[in-house]
Amino acid sequence: MTDQRRPVLAAAEQAGDALDLFGRVSARLRRLMPFHSAVWTATDPETGLITAPMLVENLGSGEDCAAYWHSELLEENVLPFRDLARAAVPAAGLRAATGDLPARSSRFRRLLRDQGVHDELRAVFRIGDRPWGLVSLFRVTDAFRARETALLADLSRPLAERLRALARPPASARGTDSPAPGLVLFDESGQAMSANDEARHLLARLPDGPSFPTALGLRLPIWVIGTAFQARAVAAGRDRGGARVRIRTTEGRWLTCHASCLTGQGGSPGPVALVIEPATPGDLAVLxxxxxxxxxxxxxxxxxxxxxxxxxxxxxxxxxxxxxxxxxxxxxxxxxxxxxxxxxxxxxxxxxxxxxxxxxxxxxxxxxxxxxxxxxxxxxxxxxxx
Missing domain, CATH: 1.10.10.10 (Winged helix-like DNA-binding domain superfamily/Winged helix DNA-binding domain)
Structure with a gap:
């Protein structure tokens, strides 16, 4: 183990849960490779979609967060996480990947440049082909260096192993008391247009994190929005992965959120139907x-x-x-x-x-x-x- 990795991994071992891990690792890593802001998030190892918890440091609102993941899943970008998860090296810098032309990425043109970001370094924490977490680090001054990218890549597997251990369901997590699945419908523009009472019941049990306000008077967590975005990406042929993610509630129980894009007039993509319900025994078995x-x-x-x-x-x-x-x-x-x-x-x-x-x-x-x-x-x- 390199001397630089040792204090970071020691901080990770002290964490009691994934959110605590993100905070401890971020604080320790910032001493080794300074950055202005960051997004740390867990992922569902089967689909790679973002799930709870997520730690957002020194960035904008929930709307900005939703725009970031919309761009990630639905626009042409350099270094999408889905590609990085399969790359030989699980970490890369935007400027290094674009030959110092970051505007080649839609994410930079539409979001990062206006926020004063100069460079982004992102990584997937993975074990084999299973991603357990993601991180994006942002700088407003200089670019990330090759040695810093190498350090983050070296941390990928050990941090994934720690996240995997922290993902084990607690013995008390038997399920929820929701009598039926929750349903949220999104229109063609991605706006939530209706939700049943069961959805509100289950959404209220999700942990705090970046969320997006809707015309329904309901704030939707970014993990739910991201699943709906993924359904649209699959319908548009941008991805072949599933729009399905498991999310742990504040009581330690597990919910499954899955979405599909309905067919509109003339076969065009229509509204997205998103179902959220207690995780089935099969979901828990795989988890x-x-x-x-x-x-x-x-x-x-x-x-x-x-x-x-x-x-x-x-x-x-x-x-x-x-x-x-x-x-x-x-x-x-x-x-x-x-x-x-x-x-x-x-x-x-x-x-x-x-x-x-x-x-x-x-x-x-x-x-x-x-x-x-x-x-x-x-x-x-x-x-x-x-």
Missing amino acids: VAEAYGLTPRELQITQLTARGMTTAEIATALFISPHTVRDHLKTIFAKAGVSSRGALVARLFTDHYWPALPEPTSVRRTGQPPARARIVQRPRERLPDG
């Missing part, structure tokens, strides 16, 4: 798997373990060796911080209210011919430790 860093195979083995299947039965069901199953279980135990199968199931399924266990898996006992394969089901309450 918890991501938060603990489980691979798809590890998640599969964890689910079969929770069914009470033995190592040999799991190996048969997945067409792998018992030795491979045991190696996977050791890795899973280490990631979840447990030492037994029973503790694993309690940690991941009971604590986080994962969905009902998967459908019965067809397995073949050793020595049985294929024609006599049968369904093996174990009682859910059986949690073997061996």
